[in-house]
Amino acid sequence: MVEIERKFLVKSNQFKEQASSKSRIVQGFLNIHPERTVRVRIKGDLGFLTVKGISNASGTSRFEWEKLIDLEEAESLLGLCEEGVLEKTRYEIPIGKHTYEVDEFHGENQGLLVAEVELNSEDEIFEKPNWLGKEVTGIIKYYNSQLSKEPYKNW
Template sequence: ATVRVRIAGTTGWLTIKGKTVGATRSEFEYPVPEEDARQMLDELCNAGVIDKTRYRLPQGELCWEIDVFHGDNDGLIVAEIELPSEDTPFDKPDWLGKEVTGDPRYYNSALSSTPFNQWADD
């Protein structure tokens, strides 16, 4: 499992993600007071904070989440769509790049310890 603390606007969020099986992963997310989130980030989180801006792009009933990374992961852009089930059909936009589902290098937990700017060119 992975536990993540983040701040979006003036709200803190605590997210717990389970093990990835195929393209599926359990996820639980809860709002927490911003001050609590800041204290957790300061006192409980390891070095290697992920700095990114998240954009949401609706596609019918679904929504793309597009993360533009900054800092040590500058240059990396990842798009993800949350599906009700793995076999849910969806249109792949023309701007979508290579498929990275299942590549653990792209997990936030991995990017915090081995940032994108340290990777050898693919």
């Protein structure tokens, strides 16, 4: 499956008033490689194992495979992850025909707010809320795998 998404910085907390849901996420990486990453995530009381491929030239599209796993399995796998487990709160905000996912990072990435919107095609038109800031699609330092190695506090 190919994931197509655009990524933006968030310039205010105004999005929180529009959120339809909020969940705590803890995630780590079993493998970080330029051509693929293998992620373990706990979102609420669910576990996930995800493999992501290399992004295309624009950074908007890449292969993604995700599987639901038992919470206990996810917790065990987090113990095997590379250093730099991420913690964040994810807010889901419906805007027009799309749902933005805004991640408010904690720990060493405290202060970073990043919004993502998934699209059906790279040239799909989508509504941009006023709290959306600069686009950072394809800028590798904003990838979660990179934030686990080089946290926001060190920029």
